[in-house]
Amino acid sequence: MAAHTPLPPNLRWGLAAFSGSLFINNKTRDSGAAPTYPPAPAALASLPLQMMLYFNACYFPAWCLAEGLMLQLKYHLLPWHYQFLVVAAFLILSLAEGSRLYLGYVGNLQEKVPELAGFLLLSFLIQLPLLLFLLTDGHVLRLPLETAVHSLLLAFLLAEIAAAFLALRTMTRQLAAQFHLRQFEEHRGGWGRGNAAGSLQ
Structure with a gap:
């Protein structure tokens, strides 16, 4: 039974078109040799x-717990604007991670290109910059446990x-x-039927 996907149809179509334009090398008859298409494997996951x-x-709940505890310990030591930035980064990372993992599961196991493209974009455009901010900015007062858990999540x-x-x-x-x-x-089937009809006349 196919899992329900949270992506709207227009977004799924856009992600599929983006993936196709990125990975498929279209060739015309003028470009030389015609492309050869190997038979598709049984599973593409x-x-x-x-x-x-x-x-x-499995690791994500432990990351949430450790980061929540460390944030509570250092919150009052941060400047007010960094309090806002760190809390916002933690909330966005936590909320986006659930959607990202779900899209990855659905896109990979069910071989759905739009969901896998959404997973890749969430990973690259949201999770990676926020995690690098938490790991590299010196004003966030990184604790040793934070550095360890962020490094593992980054890996x-x-x-x-x-x-x-x-x-x-x-897949594409x-x-x-x-x-x-x-x-x-x-x-080829239409051409064969046309020839058969012509021979009967």
């Missing part, structure tokens, strides 16, 4: 990505971005190959 998503989902994030990029490239190419093969078979 990435096992390394799924393993990292699983361990990340998960970078590995997932690389694995999701490779999985998305494989294979799905495009299947689409072109279906078009070719339909065209």
Whole structure:
């Protein structure tokens, strides 16, 4: 049974189009050799990505607990604008991480390109900058435990971005190959029926 996806249809179409334009190298007849399309494998889901998503989902509650405790300890020592920035970064990271992991699970296991593209964009555009801010800004008064838990989450994030990029490239190419093969078979079937009808006349 397919899992429900929270992405609206217009956003799913946009992410699918973005992935196709990024990873599919379209060739015309003028460009030389025609592209060859290998047969699609039985499954396109990435096992390394799924393993990292699983361990990340197990680790994330521990990260939330540790970061919440450290934030409570140092909150009164921060300047007022950094109090706002650190709390906002923690809340955005926590809220976006649940959506990001869900999109990663659905996109990888069900081989859905828009969800996997959404996972990749959330990882790269939201989670990565916020995590780097918490790790590199000297005014946030990093505690040793914070440095450790942020570093481990950053390692998960970078590995997932690389694995999701490779999985998305494989999925888009294979799905495009299947689409072109279906078009070719339909065209060949229509041509064969036309010849048969012509021979009967």
